[in-house]
Amino acid sequence: MTSLIKVWELPGGIHPPEHKDQSLQLPLGRVPLPPVLVIPLNQHMGTPAQPVVQVGERVLAGQLIGAADGTFSANTHASTSGTVIAIEERAIPHPSGMNSESVVIEPDGKDEWIELTPCEDYRSLDRLTLLDKIRAAGVAGLGGAGFPTAVKLAPKSTQVIDTLILNGAECEPYITADDMLMQVRAAELVAGTLLLSHILHHPKNLLIGIEDNKPKAIAAVKAAVAGAAVTDPEAANIQVVVFPTKYPSGGAKQLTQILTGREIPSGHHSADIGVICVNVGTAVAAWRAVRFGEPLVSRVTTMVGDALATQRNVDVLLGTPISYLLTQHGFNANNASRVVMGGPMMGFTLLDLAAPVIKTTNCILAPSKQELPEPTPAQACIRCGICAEVCPASLLPQQLFWYAQAEDFDRLESHNLFDCIECGACSYVCPSTIPLVQYYRAAKGSIRLHEIEKEKSDRSRQRFEFRQERIAKEEAEKEAKRVARQKAAEEAKKKLAEKAAETAAAPVSSADPISAAAVKVSATQATPDEQKAKLERLVAAAKNTLEFQQKPLVPNKTNPVISEEQLVKQQVRIKQAELKLAEAEQKLADFITGLGTTPAAAASAAAAPIAAEPAVDMNDPVAAAIARAQAKLTMSPEDKARANLESLRGRLAKAEEKVAAAKADGSANLDALQQGAEKLQQKIAEALAELSALGIEDKPAPVAAPATEPAAPEPVSAEQSAAQAAIEKAKAKAAALANMSDDEKRAEQIQSLQTRLTKARERLAKAEAENDANIEAFRAGVTKLEEKLQELA
Amino acid sequence: MALLNITSPHTHGANRTGRLMRLVVYATIPGIVALTHFFGIGVLINVLLASLSCIAFEALVMKLRARPIMFYLRDCSALVTGVLIGVSLPPYCPWWLVISASFVAIVLAKQLYGGMGFNPFNPAMVAYVLLLISFPVQMTQWATPLPMLADGQTAPSLVAALDKIFFSIPIDGYSSAxxxxxxxxxxxxxxxxxxxxxxxxxxxxxxGAGWEWVNIAFLLGGIYLLYKKVxxxxxxxxxxxxxxxxxxxxxxxxxxxxxxxxxxxxxxxxxxxxxxxxxxxxxxxxxxxxxxxxxxxxxxxxxxxxxxxxxxxxxxxxxxxxxxxxxxxxxxxxxTPRTYGHKKPRRATDASTQDGGH
Incomplete structure (x- = not known):
């Protein structure tokens, strides 16, 4: 029985005022039936249950009203008999203050039960049947987490369980629900322990861990164990382990450490180290589920806090609104600082008092304003390290706080943020009253969100890359097809040209632009047969597309679920394909009906160029080309020259603008632009000369060197301007040279120097022949170039 | 009734930063008493001057930073810095030495780094060392301890001390190695x-005369702080x-x-x-x-x-x-300590997801 098991030391921990006496003065009480019961469908950890009753249906106590949705879920039962008056979203006790689907029952006061199937000897049943019974009864962890008990009691075959721990630590201040339960239901607790032991293949160690501040409970449980040992030899194995009171020894990880010295590895379950830890209340519920077939419809809850007139433990039906419970206990709303579900260390503030009692409601704490005043404003962290001393997980809370403020997620991870159990010991001792746990919760939330988003973006990146690859492949295929088509077209053109040459050899002369244009146009136009074939192909392709789009969507690896959106998209694609098909068919039909008219018109246009002019259809390329050619032909040479001059002037003005802009920007293209401008000037001069040859004086004098180009001399002679151009060219080259490799540069330079040298020599010879005034300059240039070339070579 | 969404923990221990700092100040009392006994009134003047100027500088900076002054003064950290400067500087040193030490400690070493909790260096020591380097003569002239004074000679009187501190009127034979x-x-x-x-x-x-008792007095103060779990x-x-x-x-x-x-x-x-x-x-x-x-x-x-x-x-x-x-x-x-459920301590920069993650 009680044995000398070693109790290990819990690192850190705190000793907050216990406040446990006030709720233990009165015996376990009951409250009258509330006018309405609100039974949420997710009172447990995991998937919410699915409602299996209808509004208006009469239900009996213990009747299933919400069926577990999958393994990781729990059944929900009616707590008393009555009528279902609504199945709707109602406030539930949750830190976020969220609503959840709940079955609302109006009790009829009869408390009629469904027929229960008791079981006298559970040892005669196999374990799976026992687990089924527990699952059917909707038993979930009553300690606070609400973990489905049947899941917990079915460890993997690789997990060999050698220790079963019954958690009666109840380390949080104020809460006495488990204490009371152990006092009044000690025998059931022992029976439950033996039941769980049976289900878990009789682990070697059966430990009931109780903090030493619960002497009555310890005595009761010890007595019960002794009593059970008389009839059941296995009960003698149960050890009631009493250990020093210290918060948070009741955490599953901490209790495991205290009783076994083993730590649950980070990110693992306790079953991985052979330990299963179950709350004492859960064990009793499991026992009642098996022994009496009784579903979990009530629990022991502590009603405590100075804002209540009566402080005690009550056995309360699940679904009882908390506001009703508070009223029953003389709640003084004016003096209450808040209402908390759970204890002062880890409980959460209830945002809506209409929320009901659920399976995890171990305590309703209604403190007065003096008892738990509003938190004082936080001061700066002085890194005193007291938080690190009390942390049961041996974290460095002040560092976590630092990085949480900075949102440095990497550092938070490396400081093991996710091993924080949020017990609140650090916040409790913080001399600067920093709400540390709040920072950790927020940081955990952001990290989880961050990870989800990262996963999402990874997935979409993969999708994107895949798509790019596909598009590239399609493009390559298209390009290949295009090249093939081009070849075919060229061949056809050649053939056509040959044909045309044969048929119209005599009338077509190169001087006649009209007929040349006509030939050109008709050459690019395919023969009617070819056109028809093309349109037919288009129709076929459109049909293919439509068929492909009409295929039903099939889920695959990258896209496991077909979403509504995808279906809509497919519909759109099908519509598009249909439209395309219709268009293609229309085109084909038009072509077939209009076959023969178009070529005929073209032929007539070609035959009677001038007469047909007013009737030219500008949409017809043949006709348009003919019209353009005609316009050119009808122009007098004078007009032509004028037009030419005008356009040249326009171009020059533009070029000069560009030069100015380039100068302003210091662009590298300056030289090239200047050269262009000069060339245009030359052309203008030529055009003027042409005009004057035609006997016409153009009023504006030829524009001299652009004003924006002071360096350039007036084009005195053609040679000089050409020399200027050469110099500019060399400059441009030098700029281009900057980008080349050294060897390349040298080769390039040598080559250019050589060409320049030859040119310069030619110039010199010419100048010598003509006795040019600049002969000396030319000579100097040649010698310079020769020197340079030698330098490089 | 307005229900505030206050998150857990809802209760809080009695510990406060101001309380810790006040305990530290109390714990210096034996040391200050011993110093005053052996070196005279100059020590008290130093402590008073340094404390007042530190608090003044703190208040000034808080005003400049547009922060609630009393909220920050209530953490008593400036007072602690002042007291520590007071006991570190030699008694009867010029007044401006004390004021500049306070300025360096509070303004330069503490507030310029972001104030309470953000200073990488101990403000009192920054002040002490900076002045020691800048004014080695004034900073190393320690008064002669009581046991070494010649017969009939006593520690300087309050008037002599104030004259020395504020008007640089020398006191004969007041300093020794x-x-x-x-x-x-x-x-x-x-x-x-x-x-x-x-x-x-x-x-x-x-x-050595005097110093051994001063150290023992500070040790007593330290033991008190250990006992108080500061x-x-x-x-x-x-x-x-x-x-x-x-x-x-x-x-x-x-x-x-x-x-x-x-x-x-x-x-x-x-x-x-x-x-x-x-x-x-x-x-x-x-x-x-x-x-x-x-x-x-x-x-x-x-x-x-x-x-x-x-x-x-x-x-x-x-x-x-x-x-x-x-x-x-x-x-x-x-x-870094080894966290519960981890095999070994994790380096502060190890960002790998360990042991299955979360």
Missing amino acids: TVLDVMKQNSGLTLDDLYQQQPVFVEGRWA FTWHAPISMLLALVVMSALFYDSGSSNSGGSPTYHLLSGATMLGAFFIVTDPVSSAVSTRGRIVYGALIGVLIYVIRAWGTSYPDGVGFAVLLMNFAAPFIDYYT
């Missing part, structure tokens, strides 16, 4: 001879142990090369003040318990190194603490 100076300048004498010849040792019992034993005890180990290793059986006995080192200079009031400053020290052991030990070693082998400064507490303030993040990196 400290024990550390004597030890530092010793060459050729064995420790035994030194203890017999030098009046500063002759008048003392273990480590800090843990790790940093101060490891610093003292390191100092003992170093002085024992290089004791050289009391020859003329000896750096002094462990007792001498424990009870001279600023050893106890440093161990319990400077090294324990949480803001600028390492964070984990292991880290604080390393941090304290390294300071202890450095103090001995500077005292025994340094060339110009007799005491090394200020320098040693500042150097280790520098090293604190580095120490933190290598001294």
Whole structure:
């Protein structure tokens, strides 16, 4: 029985005022039936249950009203008999203050039960049947987490369980629900322990861990164990382990450490180290589920806090609104600082008092304003390290706080943020009253969100890359097809040209632009047969597309679920394909009906160029080309020259603008632009000369060197301007040279120097022949170039 | 009734930063009493002047930063800095020395870094060291301790002290070499001879007249703080142990090369003040318990190194603490504790997802 098991030391921990006496003065009480019961469908950890009753249906106590949705879920039962008056979203006790689907029952006061199937000897049943019974009864962890008990009691075959721990630590201040339960239901607790032991293949160690501040409970449980040992030899194995009171020894990880010295590895379950830890209340519920077939419809809850007139433990039906419970206990709303579900260390503030009692409601704490005043404003962290001393997980809370403020997620991870159990010991001792746990919760939330988003973006990146690859492949295929088509077209053109040459050899002369244009146009136009074939192909392709789009969507690896959106998209694609098909068919039909008219018109246009002019259809390329050619032909040479001059002037003005802009920007293209401008000037001069040859004086004098180009001399002679151009060219080259490799540069330079040298020599010879005034300059240039070339070579 | 969404924990311990700081101030009282006893009223004037100016500078900066002044003054950290400056500076030093020390500590070393909790260096030590380097003469003129005064001579009166501090009117024979100076300048004498010849040792019992009692007084204050759990034993005890180990290793059986006995080192200079009031400053020290052991030990070693082998400064507490303030993040990196459920400590920069993650 009680044995000398070693109790290990819990690192850190705190000793907050216990406040446990006030709720233990009165015996376990009951409250009258509330006018309405609100039974949420997710009172447990995991998937919410699915409602299996209808509004208006009469239900009996213990009747299933919400069926577990999958393994990781729990059944929900009616707590008393009555009528279902609504199945709707109602406030539930949750830190976020969220609503959840709940079955609302109006009790009829009869408390009629469904027929229960008791079981006298559970040892005669196999374990799976026992687990089924527990699952059917909707038993979930009553300690606070609400973990489905049947899941917990079915460890993997690789997990060999050698220790079963019954958690009666109840380390949080104020809460006495488990204490009371152990006092009044000690025998059931022992029976439950033996039941769980049976289900878990009789682990070697059966430990009931109780903090030493619960002497009555310890005595009761010890007595019960002794009593059970008389009839059941296995009960003698149960050890009631009493250990020093210290918060948070009741955490599953901490209790495991205290009783076994083993730590649950980070990110693992306790079953991985052979330990299963179950709350004492859960064990009793499991026992009642098996022994009496009784579903979990009530629990022991502590009603405590100075804002209540009566402080005690009550056995309360699940679904009882908390506001009703508070009223029953003389709640003084004016003096209450808040209402908390759970204890002062880890409980959460209830945002809506209409929320009901659920399976995890171990305590309703209604403190007065003096008892738990509003938190004082936080001061700066002085890194005193007291938080690190009390942390049961041996974290460095002040560092976590630092990085949480900075949102440095990497550092938070490396400081093991996710091993924080949020017990609140650090916040409790913080001399600067920093709400540390709040920072950790927020940081955990952001990290989880961050990870989800990262996963999402990874997935979409993969999708994107895949798509790019596909598009590239399609493009390559298209390009290949295009090249093939081009070849075919060229061949056809050649053939056509040959044909045309044969048929119209005599009338077509190169001087006649009209007929040349006509030939050109008709050459690019395919023969009617070819056109028809093309349109037919288009129709076929459109049909293919439509068929492909009409295929039903099939889920695959990258896209496991077909979403509504995808279906809509497919519909759109099908519509598009249909439209395309219709268009293609229309085109084909038009072509077939209009076959023969178009070529005929073209032929007539070609035959009677001038007469047909007013009737030219500008949409017809043949006709348009003919019209353009005609316009050119009808122009007098004078007009032509004028037009030419005008356009040249326009171009020059533009070029000069560009030069100015380039100068302003210091662009590298300056030289090239200047050269262009000069060339245009030359052309203008030529055009003027042409005009004057035609006997016409153009009023504006030829524009001299652009004003924006002071360096350039007036084009005195053609040679000089050409020399200027050469110099500019060399400059441009030098700029281009900057980008080349050294060897390349040298080769390039040598080559250019050589060409320049030859040119310069030619110039010199010419100048010598003509006795040019600049002969000396030319000579100097040649010698310079020769020197340079030698330098490089 | 408005239900506030206050998150857990809803309850809070009685500990407050202001309370911790006040306890530190109380714990300096034995030391201040001893200093005043041996060196006269100048000590009290220093402490008063430094405390007031520190609080004034703090209030000024808070005003400039548009922060609630009283909220920040209530944490008493400026008062602690002021008191520590007061006891570190030599009594009867010029008033401007004290004011500039306060300015350096509060404005430069603390508020410019972001104020309370953000200063990488101990403000009082920054002030002390900066002034020691800038004004070596004024900073090393320590008053003669009471036992060494000539017969009939007493500690300076309040008027003489104020004259000296505010108007630089000299006091005859008020200063003398400290024990550390004597030890530092010793060459050729064995420790035994030194203890017999030098009046500063002759008048003392273990480590020099006056100073040994001052250190014992600060030790008492430190024990009080340990008892009150203002800090843990790790940093101060490891610093003292390191100092003992170093002085024992290089004791050289009391020859003329000896750096002094462990007792001498424990009870001279600023050893106890440093161990319990400077090294324990949480803001600028390492964070984990292991880290604080390393941090304290390294300071202890450095103090001995500077005292025994340094060339110009007799005491090394200020320098040693500042150097280790520098090293604190580095120490933190290598001294992270092993978290529950982890096989070994994780480095502060190890961002890999370990043990299955979450």
